[in-house]
Amino acid sequence: MNTNLSTRYQRRSNPPAMRFQERDGEIIQMIQKYDGVLTRRQIKDMFWKNASPKTMERRLTLLYHNSYLNMPSMDQRRIYPIPEPIVWLGWRGILHHARGMKMHIDDPSKSNENQLRKLEKELRHMGIHWQREPRWSQLGHDIALNDFRIAVEKAVKYWPPLELEEWIPESEFLSNMDVVNLKKRTKGVRPDGYFELVDNLRLINNSPARARFLVEFDNGTHPVSRFGRDKAIPGMAYIRSKAYRERFGFNSGRWLVVCKSKLRMQHLKERTEKMLGSNASYFYFAILDDIDEKSIFNQPIWYCGGSSEPEQLIKNIGDL
DSSP: OOOHHHHHHHHOOOOOOOOOOOOHHHHHHHHHHHHEEEHHHHHHHHTTTTOOHHHHHHHHHHHHHHHHHOOOOOHHHHHHSSSSSSEEEOOHHHHHHHHHTTTTOOOOOSSHHHHHHHHHHOOOOOOOOSSOOOOGGHHHHHOOOOOOOOHHHHHHSSSSTTTEEEEEEHHHHHHSOOEEEEEOEEEEESSSSEEEEEEEEEEHSSSOEEEEEEEEEOOOOOHHHHIIIIHHHHHHHHHSSSHHHHSSSOOOOOOEESSSSHHHHHHHHHHHHHHGGGGGGEEEEEEEEOOOOOTTTSOOOOOOOOSOBOOOSSSSSSGG
16 A cells, blocks of 8 residues: 555656646746746635536646646655645746746756756746745735635625736745834844735826735744734834835835634734834735735725724725
């Protein structure tokens, strides 16, 4: 039985023949768009919503054996906590992405570790981030963050005037991190994501029409006091900083803090209010289980710092 499992999760040295399809390219682009990792569940919802899971599995397996996609090996499954089945880009997948951007990169002479590291370095020099392996210790965090992003993208469809104009993933902040100056220290600020919403009706009327949001996913693994010191104070300083204005063009925005439990949310909110006073209103808190595409914008699931009653995230986009 163990031998069969090892064979199942081992890439074939002689991969089965396949004809590359347009949808294969779309899957590759989507994985790269979402910071390099997607779950099978997320991919099925995007590309095989009404098909059987087996139909999707056959195609993903074919892409895996041909090195367009990667899947956890038996050793990785044994060592790391993997909350649900995932895929990320193999070397052929990232090369397909790069060539779609009109970048010419030769195939590695061999698919060994040295050659793949060389390819990764070459891609990095060209401005392409290839996540060769998931961030195993943060995999649950990254999956939840992608669920949040998907909810935002779907929610916009419920509000016809709204448009999601930009989403900047965490990887971009990691590779080009902004630093803020605090009283006795400097601190790098790394949001889990950033996005902008535009209200096209208000834009036509020449009214304030843009809302900027920074995302912070709280895993509940750090003491509450550290959130105030390492997140709330630097986060507020970041919105008002020169670095923020240079990156986004304005010094406006709100932090969206997503928590795993109501108790944790209450503690983080109270800590933020204690540390920031009236400026705590720049932070909105919600529970992960309350968030989906129908609730994220227009249901009272968000708690604003300094207020005790839940409210909608978007009442008047010009106020944000």
